[in-house]
Structures are given as C-alpha cells and as structure tokens.
Amino acid sequence: MRTQVTSSHWGAFEVDVEDGRIIATRPFAEDPHPSAIPAILPEAVHHRSRIARPSVRRGWLKSRDRGGRGSDDFVDLPWDEALDIAADELDRVRKTHGNEAIFGGSYGWGSAGRFHHAQSQAHRFLNKIGGYVASFGSYSTGCAQAIMPHVLGGPFLKFLYEHQDGWETICEHTETLVMFGGINPKNAQVSMGGVTRHETAHWFDRFAEKGMRCINVSPQRTDAPEGCEWIPVTPGSDTALMLALAYVLETDGLTDRSFLDRCTVGFDRFRPYLMGQSDGAPKSPEWAAPLCGVDAQTIRALAHRMASTRTLITVAWSLQRAEHGEQPYWMSAVLAAMLGQVGLPGAGVGYGYGAIGGVGKSFKGLRGMTFSQGENPVQTVIPVARIGDMLRNPRQPYDFNGRREPYPDIKLIYWAGGNPFHHHQDLNALHDAWTRPQTIIVHDPWWTATAKRADIVFPATTPYERADIGRANLDDYMFHMPQLIPPVGEARDDYEIFAALAERLGHGEEFTEGRSSAEWIELLYEEFRGLAREEGVDVPDLDTLRERNWMRLPIAARGPNRTLLAPFREDPEAHPLQTPSGRIEIFSETIEGFGYADCPGHPVFLPPGEWRGTATGAAPLHLVSPQPGDKLHSQLESALADVAGARPESVIIHPADAAARAITTGDLVQVFNARGACRARAVLSEDILQGVVALPTGAWFGDPGDNIDPHGNPNVLTRDVGTSRLGQGCSAHSALVDVAPLND
Template sequence: MSGTRTKVTTSHWGAFEVDVANDRIVATRPFAADPHPSAIPDILPEAVHHHTRVARPSIRRGWLETRTPAGRGSDTFVELPWDEALDIAAAELDRVRKTHGNNAIYGGSYGWGSAGRFHHAQSQVHRFLNTAGGYVASFGSYSTGCAQAIMPHVIGENFLKFLYEHQDGWQTIHDNTETLVMFGGVNPKNAQVSMGGITEHETAGWFDRFAAKGMRCVNIGPQRVDAPDICEWLPLRPGSDTALMLALAYVLEDEGLADHAFLERYTVGFDRFRPYLLGQTDGQPKTPEWAAPLCGAEPDAIRELARRMATTRTLITVAWSLQRGEHGEQPYWMSAVLAAMIGQIGLPGGGIGYGYGAIGGVGKSLKGMSGMTFSQGQNPVNTVIPVARVADMLRNPGQMYDFNGTRAPYPDIRLVYWAGGNPFHHHQDLNALHEAWQRPETIIVNEPWWTATAKRADIVFPATTPYEREDIGRTSMDDYLFHMPRLITPVGDARDDYAIFTGLAQRMGLGEAFTEGKDADAWIEILYQEYRERAALQGIEVPDLDGLRAQNWVHLPIQKSGPNRTFFALFREDPDAMPLKTPSGKIEIFSATIDGFGYDDCPGHPVWLPPTEWLGTATAATPLHLVSPQPGDKLHSQLESALADVPGARPETLVIHPEDAAERGVQTGDMVRVFNARGACRARASVSDSIRQGVVALPTGAWFGDPGENMDPHGNPNTLTRDLGTSRLGQGCSAHTTLVDVCRLEG
C-alpha cells in the first residue's frame, strides 16, 4: 500500500504489526515470533477510529446547570474547550476535598488501559489523587480478590507474588507431572491476555506436548471448552468443587493414602480438620456417596481419581473462576489441604498451582527482572475497601462491614474519579450499581470511548488509546521489551492521562508536585534509563532509548533452564530454616487467626458451605446456573464498540445444553431472553453438548445498555449476577453464584 508505514507494538493481548496510512490504523498482522497469536488485534483499526470515541471534553448538561446527579445515565452532554472543562473539574475536586476531606474521594481504576509502563492509567490517577491529598483506595481485583484475602492465611505469601514468581513452569510440569488435575480447567483462550502483555502464546502448545508425553489431564468443571480437547472432562456442577475436594480427601484418609509424615512436618491443624472430614463433628462423613449428588460426579470416579492422585506425581491447579462465587475462599483453601494430604507440595511438577491459563505468563519460567513503574507516591488516606464492594460503599455510607478480620464503616463518597476501566462491565448486578451510581455528587471519567461508565459520568475527558502516544512495553511475566511508538495523532481532541492530570494539578496549585517539572517524554526517558541500569546489574544489556526506538523490540535472555526453585521447594527441604510467613511457619490447614474472626461463612478450616444460588437451590422460576466466562474476542470490554458492529456478533452468544434447549424450543442462532429477578438480557443461543446440563454460559464484556431498558440488548451477564461478597473474610465478587431462566424470543 503506497504511503503505508509498519511498526510493531504490544498490548495486553500480545505484540502485533500495525500498518498506518494517512494517519489512520488500516491493518494489523501477527507478531512473527508468536506461535499462537491472538485474533483480538484484527478489530483494532475499526475500534480506534470508531464513532463512539469521545471527541472532546464533555460535561453532562444537568450537572453543568444544577450540580446534581439527577439524570445521570440518560442526560445529554455539552462539549467544552479543554481549558474550560479543566477549570470546572479542578474547582469541583478542590470543593470536595476542602469541604468533605479526601476521604470523600474514591479513585477507581482497573489498570488494564494500556500495556505501556508510563501511560498506565491506574498509576496516573493514583499519583494525581495522592498529590491532591489522597483518596479512598480498593483492595484486590474482581479476578482474584477473594484469593488475595484467604491465601496469605494458608500459605503465608502474597497471592499474586506466589502466582507470578513461585509456581512450576510449563517445562517443569512437562518433565515431572503424571496427572494434571485442573479444577476450573486451563483455558488457552483466557491465556491470550496478560497484565503488561504476553508475546509468545504458549499454553495450547504445551498441552500438545503433554498429550504426546502421555500425561493424564483432567478438566473438572461445567464446560468442556475450559481445557484443550485432549483433556478428560469431568462435568461438575458449578459451585460444588469444595464438595468434590472433600470427597477426594476422605478417600485418601479412609484408604490410608494420605501422607501423614508430610502433614506432621509441614502443616498445622490437620487434627482439627480430620474430625470434620470423617463426620465426627457434624455427623456427615464427606464420602464420595455424600459428594456425588452435590457435585454430579459418580462415587467410583471420585475414588479412582483420588487413588491416582496419591500414587502418581500430581499437580492440582485451580482456576481463578472458583473463587468468584459465594464462599469462594473454600475451594482455594481446600485445594491446598488436598495437595498437602497427597504430600507432593515442593516437589517438581507436584503439589498445588493457581491461575494456570487464567492469563498468559503463568507457567513461563523467567529470571526476575523488574519492569518500569511510574511512582504513585504515598496515599495519606488510610481507608481501603474491597474492590467488589464499591456499590455497597456508594449506597451505604457509614454502614459497618466486615473484611478479613477488620470491621469499619463505609466512607461517605462525594466524588468518584475513574480512569482506565469500565465498572459497568466488571461489577455484578449492574441495575443495582446504576442506582448506587446516582449517590455521589460528582463523577469524573477519563475514557477513549462512550462506554456505559462514561455515559453515566458528569465530566468526561477524552483519553488517548495506546496507539496515540509513545510508551515502553515491559512486564516481569514476559521476556520481551517493546518500544510502543505513537502510531497516529490523537483522535479528536483526546489527550493522554498524564496531560489531563497535569492540567488539573496546575489549576489546583499542585503542578510541580505532580510533574516534578517533567513532561511525558522526560519521564519515559528517566524510567527507561533506570530500567537499563537495573538490567545491567543483572548482566543484561539493553539498548538506549534511541536504540530501542530504532530496533522496536528486544528478546531478553531471561528464560530459566531447569526446574523452578520455588519457595515451596526450599520450605520442603528445610521447613525450620525456610519457614512460611504464616503464624506457624507452616501450611495452615486450621487457621487460629481465621477462627478468631468468628465468621460463620468462613470458619477456621475448609468446610462445605452450599451457595444460596446454585443447582442445589434451583426453582421453577430459575432452574439454570449461569456462568460468565471471560470473552475470547476482546479483553474485558475493550474494543467492544467495533465488535458490536460485526454482523451477527451481538447480542452475545449463550451456550446451552441440547436438553435444556429442547425443553424451551431453542435452536442454535435463536434470539433468547436470559432473566431472573435482578434483570434480563438478550442473547443468541448456541446449542452444544460441551456444557453440563442445567448450566448456561454467557461471556462478559458486552457494553451495558441504557437506563430504562427492561432487557439489556447486547447480552451483558452482569445484568443478572448477584452483588454479594464471597464471605466476610474475602468480600470478593460472586459472579458465578447466579440462577437464571432462558426463553426463546419471537420475531
């Protein structure tokens, strides 16, 4: 194409080549070194230049005229020049912090706005708000918040640090594991994205190698597609994993297969857990016959699997999805107990692992090499809420709530500033969130597109996409370094987050404190030079910034050879010299700390606690269990504007079992209504035997509709999900605790 220039850039879904002509992105192609490239970039040209881009600073008409929330979500917007809009926003920020204090400001961001290290929306908004006196922050993520709360009590380690730095790599698993037991599967579709990007998508390829070796891989969950086709499938009822794990543990103990030498040396509390397992405390032994009607697995299949797990090198993996349900703490805790009873924790290719396949990079064995981080500064405000409790916070200021051993009141939030995320994608019960969203006095959003969140804001600043600014792509979970060039001029009047916050800070008398006298180019130069110096200390040479610009990308020599030396391996070798960071220094099967919290929804050792909404409580009104997996065609809700234009792509596709479909007169391609008491959405049916009967699956990510619609037209499952904390300990999201029904739509 005449006049076309081509560059490589990176993203959360990987690296790709980009063709630019006449200041427009016109095409993308896979990065040559990627063995299984994602198709997500295919839609990028349409998305970046889509008519739903926020063109100019916009202020909601009703708020501009009355300074009230009335009409939020259904009002029109007035476009203003940048200077005027920044003046108004800065004055409002000053009013709130001086009148109500910084404890009345909530800083929301999910951090997925860009794979670039400087233009990282979460760092930008938090640095700005910290400079302005602080903000109410959030703990955890919707993906792993429950696990982040429970697992430090069990294994004594920050869950994300364990996930990214202390698990066996794929090569170690290949060389040592004989039985791979995957609760929730390992889905290569999910592994196409990662924080900071994943350049070589390897998950699917490793499973081909596992099959060639003869490894037995067992996918345990409601969908066959949650693991590669080569895996066995044990179709499990959603929400019942803990019951199955308890039954497996019962077989180990009952048949003398449990490794009591390991339990004695490396764990505490089995003596408190064993009476419950055997039914001595509650009168119900956790036998396979007890578990079978709860989880849907045959007793003989449970016994056979338990025996194999005890007599072969076995790695138990647990998907993030298991902790995104009511009582999500229990399967995570119980999986560690089950692995401890087998006694292989700390052996290569054995024990327990979390999040394989959840994102790319988990299973990649790399030498530790820190990335580049734009300092957020220190937050003077100490108030922190669990991230999934934002709607509760907005609707219930002053209400006391429990979280991980603490009890505190929700703050009275008067202003929300959101950048780099779309809460009307990832939160549960979006109709209820819409009502809670009416409570703050002011909502400010930096956003490239008119998402449901932008439509429900009062002040919307048009933000650039990663393709309209320069940055550096680097993450500790990948062995590539990228220069991310500015490919096109900003669309409309868009500005990057740093420029937006600089403008606000200058108007609030905080310009020097926020910028330290540096523009974006200077910060990128500084962050990259610091990175080069740290790399040099590790004996790794990378080009200077001009060299990287010319070279575009570097493959870093940081892949490890040989088995991982995880902290569990060191702990196994000498638990006295290398204790865990738990109170006992060991794996805590019984936690005196958790027991001391007195939570009936998360007692001192793992237990079976049935969810309030699951197939065990299904009714004629809601007979089907809804699961809402990550989408395969995008990251969260990004690029959805253009995807919605693809013929037949929207509404989203609902997977339904043939018997459930036949009962409702539904065929593949039919439009259906998915509904419960919380809401309803439209979807397109796909009839398949790859899902367990009684379960339906609807991916997340479709943009939430407008207020007043009695049925979301695009297929967003969070119109249906329940906004309930996992327990008083974790307070994570419980999206997978949802019952619905489905009916065919005529016409």
C-alpha cells in the same frame, strides 16, 4: 503506508498506518499462536463511539442533578473550561468533605505501556492532591488475595507470578494434571503488560505426546484444550468434590502423615469435620456425588490416581469468583498437602494457570520502569468488589478479613482506565448506587456505559496515539511502542490531563517534577537499564530500542523447579512460610478468631445462596460468565458490536435444556432472573453440563430504561454479594437464571 510493531495486553502485532489512520494489523512473526483480537483494532480506534472532546453532562452542569446519569445528553466544552470545572469540583469536595470523600477507581487494563498506565497516573495525581479512598484486590483474584496468605503465607500474587512451576517443569515431571475449572488457552490470550509468545496450547500438545493425564473438572468441556478428559462438575460444588477426594485418601490409608506432621498445622482440627465426627456427615464420595454430580466410583478412582502418581492440582481463578470462593482455594492446598507432594517439581497445587498468558512462564524478574504513585495520605481501603455496597451504605460497618470498619461516605468518584459497568455485578443495582455521589469524573477513549454515567468526561488517547515502553515481568520481550497516529479528536494523554488539573490545584510541580511524558519515559528507561545491569542483563539505550522497535531480553529462567515451597519442603524450620505457624495452615487460629460463620477456621463445604441445589421453577439454570474470546474484558467492544451477528452475545446451552424451551441454535433468546434480563443468541452444545448456561462477559451495558439489556451483558443477572466476610470478593458465578425464546 508505514508498518511498525507495537504491544498490547493480548500480545504484539504489526500495524499498518496510512494518512493518520490504522488500516490493518498482522500477527507478530515470533508469536507461534497469535491472538485474533488485534484484527478488530482499526475499527475500534476510529469508531464513531470515540469521545471527541471534553464533555459535561447537561443536568449536572445546570443544577448538579445526579438522576440523569446514563440518559442525559452532554455539552462539549473547550479543554480549559472543562479542566477549570473539574479542578474547582475536586477542590470543593476535598475542602468541604476531606479527601476521604474521594474514591479513586481506575481499575482496569488501560495500556500495556509502562508509563501511560492509567491506574498509576490517576493514583499519583490523587495522592499529590491529598489522597483518596483506594480499593484492595481485583475482580479476578480479590477473594484469593485475602484467603491464601493465611494458608500459604506471603502476598498471593507474588506466589502466583513468581513461585509456581513453569510449563517446562510440569511437562518434565507431572504425570496427572487435575484442573479444577480447567486451563483455557482462550483466557491465556491476555496478560498484564502483554504476553508475546502464546504457548499454552503448545504445552498441552507436549503433555499429550508425553502421555500425561490431563483431567478437566469443570461444567464445560471447552474449559480445557481438546483431548483432555472431562469430569463435568456442578458449579459451586468443587469444595465438596475435593473433600470427598480427601476422605478417600484418609480412609484408604493414602494420606502422607509424615508430610502433614512436618509441614502443616491443624489437620487434627480438620479431620473430625472430614470424617463427619463433628457434624454427623462424613465427606465420603457418596455424600459428595449428589452435590457435585460426579459418581462415587469416579471420585474414588481419581483419588487413587492422584495418590499413586506425580500430581499437580490447579485451580482456576473462576472458582474464587463465587460465593464462598475462599473454600476451594483453601481446600485445594489441604488436598495437595494430604497427598504429600507439595514442593516437588511438577506437583502440589497451583493457581491461575491459563487465567492469563503469563502464569507458567519462568523469567528472571527485573525491577524498574514504574511511574511512582507516591504515598496515599488516606488510609481507608475497601475491597474492590464492594463498590456498590460502599455507595449504598455510607458510614455503615462491614467486615473484611478480620477488620470491621464503616464504609466511607463518597462524594466524588474519579475513574480512569477501566469500566466498572463491565467488571461489577448486578449492574442495575450499581446504576442506582451510581446516583449517590455528587460528582463523577471519567477519562475514557469511548462512550462506554461508565462514561455515559459520568458528569465530567475527558477524552483519553488510546495506546496507539502516544509513545511508551511495553514490558511485563511475565514476558521476555520489550517494545518501543511508537505513536502510530495523532490523537483522535481532541483526545489527550492521561498524564497531560492530570498535569493540567494538578497545576490548577497548586500541585503541578509535585505531580510532573518538571518533566514531560517523553522525559519521564527516558528517565524511567535509564533507571531500568541500570537495575537490569545489576542483574547481568544488558539493555540497549532508548534510541537503539526505538530504532529496533523491539528486542527479546535474555531473562528466561533455567532449572527444573522454581517454587518457594521446595526449600520449605526440604527444611520447614530453616525455610518457614510467612504464616503464623510457619507451616501450611490446614486450620487457622487467625481465621477462627474472626468468628465468621461463612469462613470458619478450616475449609468446609458451604452451598452458595444460588446454585443448582437451590434452583426453582423461576430460575432453574446455573449461569457461569466466563471471559470472552474475542477481546479483553470489554475493550474494543464498540467495533465488535458492529460485526453482523456478533451481538447480542451468544449463550451456550445444553440441547436438553434448549429442547425443553423450544430453542434451537441461532435463536434470539432472553436470559433473565429477578435482577434483570438480557438478550442473547442461543448456541446448543453438549460440551456444557445440563442445567448450566454460559454467557461471556464484555458486552457493553445498555442505557437506563432498557427493560432488557440489548447486547448480552451477564452482569445484569449476577449477584452483588461478597464471597464471605473474610474475602469480600465478587460472586459472579453464583447466579440462577432462566432462558426463553425472544420473539422480537
């Protein structure tokens, strides 16, 4: 038996290997709060659901039939024959319809390794053969990525990852932490490229020792660590609550006029709406209370607390994963500006703390170790959450962030490194839309719902069957990720698959540049060493890193504050934001010019189409679908489904809602609405707002013909509508359902 350390999106861990199999994992010694996710890894890697060899769907192979996706059986083929078929099909589509008819999905967290990153591999391949239709944003932050550059300027993700206060700054300076949507250590288990030291829970212990007031504004108490104050709020109403807080600041003389005059534009255009002069509805606490479920006295007290102390407002990613998700993100920035604390250490507004483990960590950024994707000759890009609409409505116009363009007519989907039948909403509708393209090609280690709905399936290796370098800009550890076991079955690395296809299509040299994967890793690593040296960081050679297995880089950032809004606050003229005005845009002339009724020129409260305010007897409960605690998205789900009692997934329901339905903890129930139904296991809890149920994402979607999803996937219930014409993000948290006992 041999033991080595490797890395993953959920952190580093030790792996025991014997006779070509992973037999056990253990926590990494330097991780103070290691994730439990790796415990299931041995069963997942060697699970019976692994794809053993290249497979082509029988109906497609025989007659190019599209209707059997998800129900057909597959024909196993030798690698060369399957690659020939895929190459011929790619060539046919690009010659007959053009590369604008190819959609390169590849959205997902395939590996923490820098080279074997499925998205980069797929996009490089498609770019080299003429390009593809790409997607903008992510299901996690797509709406925010669209709205916040209009408000604060610059790419939202750069602000998120590089310019928000770190935990140390917050601990030192913040007196009141107001968390819209909470800050959940469960979600902070994971981070893009890995998070080696899980410290979110530790920082909340420090906050408690200091006496910081941490206020969780969320429908679930468990959305923040134990000991935080809880203000239960109706899902979809956060903007109404923020408006009421702003109303109190304005009417009680607590607005920082000096800051608004120096650092913002548009308050004069926003104030008539806030005060009710433009619509006859003052946004007072009394107005907000019935909408958000928070009494007027609590709202007033919170506003005064926020104005009299050093206050940081944080907003979870979940708030913009809802219809009109642009509004709470925009309004939170306006509320922070009215308090006048933007740019002060430990104050202002921040986004996504706790959403992943890297947010809140402060490191010197290092460049390099990125496999170049090249340039995409195809300019067409769609919002990632609009894939279903694109397939259903080819050539039909749609609006997005000021543009009005037709959806492309997609004939071929190429997907590697993700599972859209996890991420997307209204999966029954997506299943129907998935029959529209002529061909779907998928790389996957497991027979996921996406692989089952493909025409050509290539078995891909997992990160434990290949060597790589693990490093993330939000982490200060670096790993040589060794090949721990031989490829399972006939699995091949994505790089090998794409290299073979590129060669068949006459672009092999362009894709590989004559290098093997090992040679690429060595080249990228040496480039990284040189760039790190320019930053004063000494990185050992690759042989030394292999021998050490891992190292900690000396890149921890020091200093009390790293927000880009600090110099802006000090001198807005010398350090303007990248907005049209150079200021925080409370009112945006640009957005106003788009003419979108669902996202006007300043933040407003717009009730979702489905929320408790529109509840009916057929669907009286508001569904929220948080991230799972036992895995990342749907990864490793195959093995979890074998654990006794783990599936179907658990649905959290308030005891009063359960009693009205004769449901007790442990009962098998169905969660349903007009879009679909799924099984779940009821868990009663007073830590969730009455009238709300919570069903985590990640259970694998069932097979066609299932009248009820057997595993508990909430996305059979969620709505596939854009957040607005501006952001076109996903609206997963705007859904109504009912729950009933399931007698079978």
